Amino acid sequence: MGLNLFEKIVKRHLVSGELNPGSEISIAIDQTLTEDPLGTMAYLQFEAMGVPRVKTRLSVSYVDHCLLQEGFENPDDHRYLQTVAAKYGILFSKPGNGICHQVHLERFSCPGETLIGADSHTPTCGAVGMLAMGVGGLDVAVAMAGGPFFLSYPQVVRINLHGRLKPWSTAKDIILEILRTLTTKGNVGKVLEFGGEGITTLSVPERATIANMGAELGVTTSLFPSDAVTRRFFAAQGRLVQWRELLPDADAEYDETIDIALATIDPNVARPHSPDNVCKVRDVGRLKVDQVLIGSCTNSSFRDLMIAASMLKGRQVHPDVSFGVAAGSRQVLRMIAENGALSDIIDSGARILETACGFCAGYGQAPQSGGVSVRTSNRNFEGRSGTKDAQVYLVSPEVAVATALTGELTDPNELGMEPPVVPVPEKFFIDDRLVLPPSAGDIKVYRGPNISDPPHQTPLPDHLRAGVAIKLGDKITTDHIIPAGPVSRYRSNIPKSSDFIFHRVDPLFAERCKDFGKKGLASVIVAGWSYGQGSSREHAALCPAYLGVRAVIARSIERIHMANLVNFGILPLIFTDSQDYEKMQLGDGLEIQNINQALNRTVIQVKNLSRDYLFEVSHCLTPRQVEMIRRGGLLNLYGAHLPR
């Protein structure tokens, strides 16, 4: 039997386990990446392991998120990241060099290699046939220290793209269409593998847009083959030597196959407040818009900005629209500056934003109260823009420009304009001087006053008595748990960060946990479906652990967040009967007896002490994860056993 792409890469990297869906496997990791707010804790954890130099083939630390630097905290973090990278053998991508996923795709991606990143959109590099996954920072720390990465062997879903897109329909519209169909729920434990003759019509940056937003589906990752299109991209990046062909075998098997006719796809839009709330742009009706923003790791490539510049050339943005454009990398910015496209964008009335994540995660560009913002980014969760009652719509760069010109959400088919054609350049601008190599000398790691050590978690007690510290609904994102934006400046300071847990949902949460702690009780979080979707930020587990949370009981928990909970010694438990979710109330006292023994079974009995009834919860932890929970997390389990 032939092999699919996922099987080919995994077989070459397999360290342990059986290749059966649901089994736990571990694989060797070739590359890691981090961004700044999540990177600091990953490197603090790495330092705590006492390993003198990273053992990965390549590790890159990017500074791309918190660049507003409104106080000393972010610049202190940046200096810590630069010095810790220099000391331990990590490349350091300076602020201004670009967004981690865009730069990694351009300069470091490698077909057939494995990459884990402390950022949920790491699968972007799946566009070139790289097995790239978003994980928690502690997983990155372990990989840098030479440990394998553990994952549940997924189902592999083949998505065949047929034909070609209509004029004005784009790669963004393809992934929005997939989100409309598959939604953000129920895709945990799956890998999407793209094929079909339609993929040959998509350039690497277009494939990257699709792989990037696979994260919104909740899948483990997305993969494209490495073919002639990929080869051209590598040649233009001056990296042909790193290209290799990687195709699935003709008789490869898949757990499921989905066929999509590209010609049926129209310009789409994801409406507030979820990336799967998708419809055709023309079906929204008249919608006056206050702000339009182009950028983020989803749509900030040379291709995207050239499309925007071509549409804007000689035209003026609507006077009521605040319009911002951010290139995804210094390479992109430099190229559009050189060929004059940047001038076309400036002349249209655009605000040129820093080459960084920026608005995507609420670092600047908050919309007005109740404002309508149309963006090319990948998430439109409530409040993520920085304005709680703003309405954020996700679209392609083509729809964004059409909207900026008219002042209303607009399908570009209505503009009466010819769609621009942007060929892949023969040669990209290459200048890696903002990627600093590690030092061979003795480096003193800088630690500003905002940086605290990673907290220590105690082993699981044998009898768990806890109080329900919060009861939540469905689709709670990590943005709900701990927001991005200005609060991110405290990511290196866990005591301070912990004060912001569920701050926008229930400002009394942290106090309630502390009160339970004073009474000798742990805390429990109760939630509905898809708890922990969105960003991979491990602080959404680390900070609750610091506050004394020992269990999350939910209807379902998303993949990366579940792994993060386990990494920090928090039990991820699932209601076996939905009625028990309904019955549970804020403040209820819960008890699990002999929990260390109970964890040997997949179903555990919990007593609700306040309402005097027993109910059952289940877990899907592997024996390795059970051991991790018992010891109080990954750092305790592996800290003493890593290869030095």
Ligand code: F3S
């Ligand atoms: Fe940055 Fe937004 Fe991507 S925060 S890494 S541009 S999802």
